[in-house]
Amino acid sequence: MLIEINNDFYNEILPLANSLNMTPGEYLKKQYDQQKNLKTVLLSxxxxxxxxxxxxxxxxxxxxxxxxxxxxxxxxxxxxxxxxxxxxxxxxxxxxxxxxxxxxxxxxxxxxxxxxxx
Structure with a gap:
């Protein structure tokens, strides 16, 4: 699944990141890490x-x-x-x-x- 990075995408994640006291970049990194952990656990x-x-x-x-x-x-x-x-x-x-x-x-x-x- 590809994510189209545009202003709409940024505007969607900005409130989520702000509610967690994170920058949008930190929020995306956290989401990536969580998915990576899940995939690692499920596969290995x-x-x-x-x-x-x-x-x-x-x-x-x-x-x-x-x-x-x-x-x-x-x-x-x-x-x-x-x-x-x-x-x-x-x-x-x-x-x-x-x-x-x-x-x-x-x-x-x-x-x-x-x-x-x-």
Missing amino acids: EKDEFSLFLKEYQFLLDELFLHPENTFKSLNDLDHSHGMIEVFQELNVLLGQDVAFITKLYLVYKEQNATDIIV
């Missing part, structure tokens, strides 16, 4: 990524299938309502934002590599 680590998605979904399902225990534990640690919203948003992002879940996977993988070395 498909099985590991699939397993991560299953484990992540299982974890979120467990949190929401037993909300009284989950939210009671959260309230014991942090009384803010924001914690509940964080878990709800993580559940929504799983199905909506591939770049988010890819980044989460990369952080998870990096953390596991660090844990193995230590």
